[in-house]
Amino acid sequence: MDFNSHNRREFLQLLGTGVGGVVFASGLGQLSGCATTRSKTQTAEDFYFVQLSDTHWGFKGPPNPEADMTLKNTVERVNALERQPDFIVFTGDLTHTTDDADVRRKRMAEFKQIVDGLKVKPVRFMAGEHDASLDAGKAYQEFFGELHYSFDHKGVHFVVIDNVSDPSASIGEAQLGWLRSDLQKLDAQQPIVVLTHRPLFGLYPQWDWTTKDGDAAIAVLQNYQNVTVFYGHIHQEHHFKTGQIEHHSAKSLIFPLPAPGSQPKRAPVPWDPANPNKGLGFRGIDAQAGRAYQLSEFSIGKA
């Protein structure tokens, strides 16, 4: 199966022709949006949450000369949203990696101090490979807690899967066992949202955009009828389905990466001084009672 051939446009076409949903583009700062296909009968109550991803705090380099301001600007943008979310999630790569354990902790402390400025609480975190792959998540856990966990919110079961603390991008049998156990108590119709960093499916293995044993996680999730995955890692929107499971990647808050396979190397999209926030952004997710999820993409800064 050629996952890469299914881009966002095709996904939206799929929604329009097959399984329902609406597309919209309106509102403060919204660039685009789409509706997903969750069951119309499962959510007890409407709610809204925000996904931020790949902030890479501590990064310095030509792909984003304003890196020391991007996260701070994003916090202001989220705080200024007309509709405030119930909670906020960060889908990994909170910090940019470093070999120096002290610098790693310093970056995590700085990151945490900045995002403490978010008005909405709680904020849910998960690790990316830049946070956790060099020390098996040791520093990350000191600052942000468990690498994998679950929680419930207004009728939706959220599961955070760690596919980065193993540097070979494996979830591992122990965590897969936990996932089976965590979901075992749920009805097959229970709405489930999975939050993770890397794509669980083989989006583009040539650029390592995959999870080594992601198929095993997907096999567990396929037993449930209303599963949606939100992830990061690839620094751009991407929308895909494996069976009935929807997978939506988010834009980055440091620099965009090219479309999968569109060029020989996965080098960052060059900085555009005339449009410094081009390709950056975050997502609002409207989990509407009795309706589908609606995704809204927000720009940052003055883009």
Place this chain on the structure above:
Amino acid sequence: MAVSWVRCLVVVLLISFPALAANQAPSAAGEQVIKVTAKRFEYSPSVITVKVNTPVVLEFTSLDRTHGFAVPDLKLEAEIKSGETTRVRFVPDKVGKFAFHCNIFCGSGHEDMSGEIVVTN
């Protein structure tokens, strides 16, 4: 067809028994043996040229830490541990260029650690 079977067998062995990717068997006569070093964040050589339908042995050594080697289009994968020689055997059965990369995160610059296998007639 026979060549494809051989390649498939090699791939299955590499996936099912990773230790075989680092086996200690000496290179057999007729194999193309290519030594490759890995270090953060590069392979040397980064372009590996081999002949089609001729057995290949890639002999990897790491100069610093554990790295990965993955060629998704050839279904090859290995772990390159520091202090060991990791051998990857395969028989290329089609001409072309096949990208490889490190698939074990090794630090800032990991995303740049890549190369290309060029299979010629």
